[in-house]
Amino acid sequence: MGRRSSERRRCDSFVNSLFEEAEDAGVLNASPEDEAEVVIKMWKNGFTINDGQLRDYTDSASRQFMDSMRKG
Structure with missing residues (x-):
């Protein structure tokens, strides 16, 4: 595996963890008045x-x- 593959996996992991943490914190399910x-x-x-x-x-x-x- 080349350097680009490693960088891509690290970036994908970072983005996935960002969305998972936002979802866990309830950011993705905010109420309409808080949006x-x-x-x-x-x-x-x-x-x-x-x-x-x-x-x-x-x-x-x-x-x-x-x-x-x-x-969050």
Whole structure:
């Protein structure tokens, strides 16, 4: 297995754990009055929020954001 395969598995694992933790925290099942639509698109090399600028996964602010998302 090459480096890309390992990176892809790590990224897939990260994304899956993010959604599992959000679901466990009830974030994905929020009540209608608590809802605010925020679109986070996960890309191979980063993510965007509401079609904003691409944020690199390796940036410290991006890592902090993703950590806070995981914690709910």
